[in-house]
Amino acid sequence: MAQQRKSTIHDIAQLAGVSRATVSRYLNGHRWVSSESAEKIKAAIEQTHYVANTHARALATGKAGSVAFLLGEPQKLLFEDPNFASLLRAVADELGKRNTSFLMMTTDNAQEEQRNLEYLQAGHVDGVIQVAWHQDSSSMIRGLVKAGIPTVVAEHPSDDTLPVGYVHVEDYGGARKAVEYLLDHGGKRVAMISGPQGPSGTRDRVRGFIDTVTMYTQIHQGDPSLPVNLQEYCDTHIVYGDYSAASGEECMTKLLAQDCTIDAVFVSSDAMAVGAIRALRNQGLQIPQDVQIIGFDDSSAAKLADPPLTTIRQPFDEIGKHLVQQLMQIIDGQAPVGVTLPCELVVRESTR
Numbered sequence: 001m002a003q004q005r006k007s008t009i010h011d012i013a014q015l016a017g018v019s020r021a022t023v024s025r026y027l028n029g030h031r032w033v034s035s036e037s038a039e040k041i042k043a044a045i046e047q048t049h050y051v052a053n054t055h056a057r058a059l060a061t062g063k064a065g066s067v068a069f070l071l072g073e074p075q076k077l078l079f080e081d082p083n084f085a086s087l088l089r090a091v092a093d094e095l096g097k098r099n100t101s102f103l104m105m106t107t108d109n110a111q112e113e114q115r116n117l118e119y120l121q122a123g124h125v126d127g128v129i130q131v132a133w134h135q136d137s138s139s140m141i142r143g144l145v146k147a148g149i150p151t152v153v154a155e156h157p158s159d160d161t162l163p164v165g166y167v168h169v170e171d172y173g174g175a176r177k178a179v180e181y182l183l184d185h186g187g188k189r190v191a192m193i194s195g196p197q198g199p200s201g202t203r204d205r206v207r208g209f210i211d212t213v214t215m216y217t218q219i220h221q222g223d224p225s226l227p228v229n230l231q232e233y234c235d236t237h238i239v240y241g242d243y244s245a246a247s248g249e250e251c252m253t254k255l256l257a258q259d260c261t262i263d264a265v266f267v268s269s270d271a272m273a274v275g276a277i278r279a280l281r282n283q284g285l286q287i288p289q290d291v292q293i294i295g296f297d298d299s300s301a302a303k304l305a306d307p308p309l310t311t312i313r314q315p316f317d318e319i320g321k322h323l324v325q326q327l328m329q330i331i332d333g334q335a336p337v338g339v340t341l342p343c344e345l346v347v348r349e350s351t352r
Helices: 009-016 020-027 035-048 054-061 076-080 082-096 110-121 135-146 171-184 200-219 230-237 245-258 270-282 300-304 316-331
Strands: 066-071 101-106 127-131 151-153 165-169 190-194 238-240 264-267 292-297 310-313 338-341 344-346
Touching (some): 009 020, 009 035, 020 035, 066 082, 082 127, 082 270, 082 316, 101 110, 110 135, 135 151, 151 316, 165 316, 171 344, 190 200, 200 230, 230 238, 238 245, 245 270, 270 292, 270 300, 316 338
Parallel strands (some): 066 101, 165 338, 190 238, 190 264, 264 292, 292 310
């Protein structure tokens, strides 16, 4: 049986009634193609089952037609923390609209970082979306910048001199909203379970916690239930996890061992908050009657938690959209910019 001939750009152009150049522009990102022509080309592609020769396109355009989604965390957290999965889906959806492929990479140690950097520097992708960037992995960012690879970070880089784009949420403001809510609803001994030290998001949320507790204590001077030595209080009432539920449980257990009078907790991720709830229940404490708890993200874990979790909502769809938009603009030669998105408090049953 004779093998069916593969359709070509010429076939698409003939069927759609447009030039081959127009089809080529459509396949390379829809640039300068009218909506009418785009619809005709799309219909012709579907009718002929055309599949682009990505290798040939890369040779002709000098572009790989793909980007990397680089997660600076252990691979297991992609499945344990629903945030990363939500962001990955949002990025994939946005890239799909642009006919751009992506590859998933994780960086968990120095050896893996070096392998990934060498692969990316070899020209396999047009750009990189870096997620969960840490201070101690700045060599990766610097390596990408040195190689001239367009890069966007889902975090505010601690080094403002790096020519990379970034998209992040208002971490400081979100933390303040959470802690203010706990204090306004009866919390006196408020603790915090933070994410890993290093990222700017962690620093901003910790700073939001400290500033809010400090301001509240100053306003209510003389209340014997409030901390006397704020520095000592913050040193013992802020602990650092790794965004997993297991670390949330471990951190909450540690906090209770240091201060059994804790009556409210702000947690830097919903997954860790679920673990914290488990630790509280193991100590015979009820949520929110004995201890109120607020998470961060508004992930599926927040809705499925028992009780459903009050949390700070991150707009993951918007974050993914802006990450891709920024990266494509940098790939096209525009200067990197930064975007800060608002977040909001979502009240459920884990608070009074």
